[in-house]
Amino acid sequence: MTHAEKRAAALADARKILEAAQGAGRALTQQESNRIEALVADANHYKVAQAADDARAQFASVVRESTPQRDIAQAVGAAFGVRAITPTTTGFARQEWSQDIVASLDLPTFLDAIPNAIKHNISEPTLKVATISADNTAAVYAAGAAVTAADPTTTLVTLSPFRVATLTEVSREVVSAMPDTALRAFGASLITSVRRKVENLALNGSGSSQPRGILNTTGAWGIALGGAMTNLDFIADAVEKVQRAGGQPTAIITSPAVVRELLQIKSATSGSNLPVISANSLLPFENGATGLVLNGLPVIVSTGVPADGGASGNASYLAVLDGSQLHYAFQSPSNGAAPVELARSTDGSDYFAKDLVAVRATARFDLAVANPLGLCIVSGITVA
Numbered sequence: 001m002t003h004a005e006k007r008a009a010a011l012a013d014a015r016k017i018l019e020a021a022q023g024a025g026r027a028l029t030q031q032e033s034n035r036i037e038a039l040v041a042d043a044n045h046y047k048v049a050q051a052a053d054d055a056r057a058q059f060a061s062v063v064r065e066s067t068p069q070r071d072i073a074q075a076v077g078a079a080f081g082v083r084a085i086t087p088t089t090t091g092f093a094r095q096e097w098s099q100d101i102v103a104s105l106d107l108p109t110f111l112d113a114i115p116n117a118i119k120h121n122i123s124e125p126t127l128k129v130a131t132i133s134a135d136n137t138a139a140v141y142a143a144g145a146a147v148t149a150a151d152p153t154t155t156l157v158t159l160s161p162f163r164v165a166t167l168t169e170v171s172r173e174v175v176s177a178m179p180d181t182a183l184r185a186f187g188a189s190l191i192t193s194v195r196r197k198v199e200n201l202a203l204n205g206s207g208s209s210q211p212r213g214i215l216n217t218t219g220a221w222g223i224a225l226g227g228a229m230t231n232l233d234f235i236a237d238a239v240e241k242v243q244r245a246g247g248q249p250t251a252i253i254t255s256p257a258v259v260r261e262l263l264q265i266k267s268a269t270s271g272s273n274l275p276v277i278s279a280n281s282l283l284p285f286e287n288g289a290t291g292l293v294l295n296g297l298p299v300i301v302s303t304g305v306p307a308d309g310g311a312s313g314n315a316s317y318l319a320v321l322d323g324s325q326l327h328y329a330f331q332s333p334s335n336g337a338a339p340v341e342l343a344r345s346t347d348g349s350d351y352f353a354k355d356l357v358a359v360r361a362t363a364r365f366d367l368a369v370a371n372p373l374g375l376c377i378v379s380g381i382t383v384a
Contacts (some may be wrong), residue, residue: 014039071349115250116323161331161364190361218370238320238376245373248323254318255305259381325374328367
C-alpha cells in the first residue's frame with residue numbers, strides 16, 4: 001500500500017466515525033474525538049511521506065544509489081545546486097534544485113568492523129530489543145517426560161536515535177568558482193564531520209541528551225593500568241573477565257596512540273624487531289579495522305578513543321568487547337533510506353535572499369551495550 005493509499009484509508013476511517021455520530025444525532029465521545037485526531041495526524045504524516053517519495057523520484061536519474069563513495073560524489077554536486085553528477089557524465093550540466101532532501105547516503109563507522117555487533121536500520125523514533133541476560137532454564141529430562149516451562153532473565157534495550165547534524169553556508173559565487181574535485185571534497189567533508197561525531201558519541205557519549213558511549217557503559221568490567229604497557233598480561237585479564245560473565249570477546253577497540261605503543265612492544269626482550277601484535281591480511285583496512293590481531297582478536301582503531309586523559313594528559317583506553325552485546329541503530333524517517341540525509345536550502349528560505357547555498361548533513365544514531373559484563377575497559381594506558 002502506498003503512502004497515498006494509506007492517507008486515503010485513514011481519512012475514510014475518520015469520516016466513518018464522524019458520520020456514525022451524526023447519523024445517531026449525537027456529539028462525538030472523547031474516545032471518538034481522540035481516534036479522529038489520531039487518524040488525521042496519520043493522514044498528514046502519509047501526505048508528507050508521499051511528497052518526499054515523489055520529490056526523490058523526480059531526481060532518481062541524477063542522484064543514483066550505488067556504492068557509498070559514488071553516492072557522495074553524485075549527491076554533493078546536486079546538493080550545492082550547481083552541478084548534476086552522474087557516473088557517466090563527462091561535462092557537468094548546470095542544474096538548479098528546489099528540493100530539501102537531495103539524497104540518502106551510507107555512513108560507514110568503526111562499529112561496522114566489530115564482529116557480531118548488531119546494527120539496526122529503523123524508520124521509527126524508538127526501537128526496543130529484548131535480550132537474554134541470564135539463561136539457566138535448560139535442564140535434563142527423561143525420555144517422554146514433560147518439559148517444564150521456564151523463562152530466562154531478559155533485558156530490554158531501548159534505542160532512541162539522537163539527531164547528529166552539520167550545516168554550512170557558501171555563497172553561489174564561491175561554489176561556482178570551485179573546481180569539480182574541490183566541490184566534491186568540500187561536500188564530502190560534511191559526511192566526514194557527521195561520521196566523526198557519531199564515532200565520538202559511540203565511545204564517549206554521556207547518556208544525557210545524547211547516546212551513552214561504550215567507554216561510559218555503567219557496570220562494565222574495569223582495569224586501571226596506570227602506566228605504560230610493559231607486557232600484555234592485562235589483555236588476558238580483560239578477556240577472562242568477559243568470558244567469566246559468559247561472553248565471547250570478538251574485538252579490541254583502542255586509539256591510534258595505543259596501537260603505536262603496541263607495535264613497539266617486541267616479541268623478544270632484545271635483538272628482535274618483531275612486534276607482539278600480528279598482521280592478518282584477511283582483515284580489511286576500512287571502517288576502523290587496522291589489519292592487526294592481538295590475542296586472536298581484531299584490533300579496531302578510532303580517533304574517538306581519548307589519548308589525552310590522566311593527570312599528565314597522556315593516558316588512553318582499550319576496550320575488550322563481546323560484539324554480540326552491542327546494539328546500534330540509525331534511524332531514517334523514510335523507510336529503507338540510507339542513514340545520512342544530505343539536504344540543501346530551498347529557494348523559499350532566508351538563504352535565497354542572501355544568495356547563499358546552505359547544505360546540511362543529518363544522521364540519527366543511538367547505541368547500547370545490552371550486557372555491560374560483555375565489556376572490559378582498560379584505562380590509564382600511558383602513551384607517548
